[in-house]
Amino acid sequence: MDHFEYRDGVLYGEDVPLPRIADEFGTPCYVYSRATLARHFRAYTEALGSHPHLICYAVKANSNLAVLGLLARMGAGFDIVSVGELERVLAAGGDPARVVFSGVAKQEAEMARALEAGIKCFNVESRPELERLDAVAARLGMVAPVSLRVNPDVDAGTHPYISTGLKDNKFGIPVDGALAAYELAAELPHLKVVGLDCHIGSQLTELSPFLDALDRLLVLLERLRERGIEVEHLDLGGGLGVPYRHEHPPAPFDYATALLERLSRWPGSERLTLLFEPGRSIAANAGVLLTRVEFLKPGETRNFAIVDAGMNDLIRPSLYQAWQAILPVDTRRPRDTATYDVVGPVCETGDFLGKDRDLAIAADDLLAVRSAGAYGFVMASNYNSRPRPPEVMVDGDRVHLVRRRERLEDLWAGEALLPDDEGEAR
Numbered sequence: 001m002d003h004f005e006y007r008d009g010v011l012y013g014e015d016v017p018l019p020r021i022a023d024e025f026g027t028p029c030y031v032y033s034r035a036t037l038a039r040h041f042r043a044y045t046e047a048l049g050s051h052p053h054l055i056c057y058a059v060k061a062n063s064n065l066a067v068l069g070l071l072a073r074m075g076a077g078f079d080i081v082s083v084g085e086l087e088r089v090l091a092a093g094g095d096p097a098r099v100v101f102s103g104v105a106k107q108e109a110e111m112a113r114a115l116e117a118g119i120k121c122f123n124v125e126s127r128p129e130l131e132r133l134d135a136v137a138a139r140l141g142m143v144a145p146v147s148l149r150v151n152p153d154v155d156a157g158t159h160p161y162i163s164t165g166l167k168d169n170k171f172g173i174p175v176d177g178a179l180a181a182y183e184l185a186a187e188l189p190h191l192k193v194v195g196l197d198c199h200i201g202s203q204l205t206e207l208s209p210f211l212d213a214l215d216r217l218l219v220l221l222e223r224l225r226e227r228g229i230e231v232e233h234l235d236l237g238g239g240l241g242v243p244y245r246h247e248h249p250p251a252p253f254d255y256a257t258a259l260l261e262r263l264s265r266w267p268g269s270e271r272l273t274l275l276f277e278p279g280r281s282i283a284a285n286a287g288v289l290l291t292r293v294e295f296l297k298p299g300e301t302r303n304f305a306i307v308d309a310g311m312n313d314l315i316r317p318s319l320y321q322a323w324q325a326i327l328p329v330d331t332r333r334p335r336d337t338a339t340y341d342v343v344g345p346v347c348e349t350g351d352f353l354g355k356d357r358d359l360a361i362a363a364d365d366l367l368a369v370r371s372a373g374a375y376g377f378v379m380a381s382n383y384n385s386r387p388r389p390p391e392v393m394v395d396g397d398r399v400h401l402v403r404r405r406e407r408l409e410d411l412w413a414g415e416a417l418l419p420d421d422e423g424e425a426r
């Protein structure tokens with residue numbers, strides 16, 4: 001259940017009819033539900049109950065300040081992958097002591113800023129990164145808390161572009177080399193080993209890859225213990241899938257219960273703080289992308305519904321052939337049903353939001369693309385010089401504009417013409 005439902009034939013976000021939002025803010029427009037975000041976050045904390053834990057929301061999924069601020073107030077930590085995400089978390093009132101920093105290419109300045117801000121942990125992804133972090137911490141006269149992101153080589157069974165825990169992927173330290181990397185970390189004077197981490201991929205719909213990864217991490221923890229290296233926390237990353245169409249991913253409760261059960265066989269597990277880095281499972285179904293039909297264009301082989309949102313606004317269908325439901329917002333007016341490719345204004349054949357959709361629509365109707373709260377706005381671009389859409393949060397019957405539509409002049413902010421004397425003559 002989420003908070004986007006039909007009432008008397010009109011799609012609502014919480015208690016707000018979506019046509020009201022289109023009238024006020026125009027289309028395309030992202031709409032998020034505060035209640036859904038909060039409910040998805042609570043599903044994790046309630047599932048983990050009294051076991052020591054920290055839910056570090058993956059900022060990359062949806063980094064709007066209002067989303068981060070809401071989760072921060074609920075006690076969330078954050079998983080960041082850049083200094084930009086760190087600054088967003090801080091601007092939203094997030095607690096730096098609850099931030100973990102993932103990513104394969106952390107720059108020295110990013111490390112320094114995160115150290116000064118006092119983050120909880122760096123999730124280190126390679127040996128050279130350990131050395132770089134030690135050097136940066138030494139320069140600042142600090143000690144950096146580290147966890148090694150281990151690549152457990154399990155098949156997450158997801159789209160190849162969003163699988164991260166295989167030997168072939170760029171992420172993490174291969175599990176076979178992890179002991180030696182931990183020994184290096186323990187020797188480096190400006191690092192303190194605090195955790196062990198993995199993240200095997202995104203949109204996982206089965207429990208078994210998570211449990212396989214946990215088993216491999218527990219073997220490694222045992223080896224570390226034998227060498228006198230104890231960690232305070234175990235970070236199992238994000239990756240829990242959501243229902244976009246026919247998928248039936250485990251609920252956070254079942255996921256956490258299965259992991260806790262497996263973990264309980266490990267001596268001392270009750271003292272091990274569990275970290276999770278969920279992004280999609282918190283944000284995806286808390287958002288829709290509202291768009292308006294510009295034209296219906298019947299064709300010999302296909303019918304096109306041309307809408308005002310394109311791949312620059314929501315790239316998942318084009319990039320991963322992802323399927324997201326597309327719903328008419330107002331079903332009260334009689335319409336003929338036809339099968340459409342729902343396409344955008346961008347000059348690319350790959351610019352589509354959905355293919356072969358049976359829809360009863362007419363020009364000027366509003367559509368809602370569901371499950372757009374994660375990896376939606378954050379992946380939007382200005383391709384074709386299109387301003388990025390606004391973001392709106394509904395909260396009961398209230399509507400908050402949480403990011404205005406970009407203005408045309410925002411499109412060239414920071415750009416410069418060549419000085420006069422360097423024109424065409426050369």
Ligand SMILES: Cc1ncc(COP(=O)(O)O)c(C=O)c1O
Binds near residue numbers: 061079279
């Ligand atoms: C290190 C890390 N943590 C967490 C996430 C969040 O993943 P998801 O949105 O699938 O929960 C990702 C993205 O895949 C990631 O790379």
Ligand SMILES: N[C@@H](CCCC[NH3+])C(=O)O
Binds near residue numbers: 162320
């Ligand atoms: N952007 C991807 C998920 C990437 C996960 C980040 N490691 C998606 O929309 O499915």
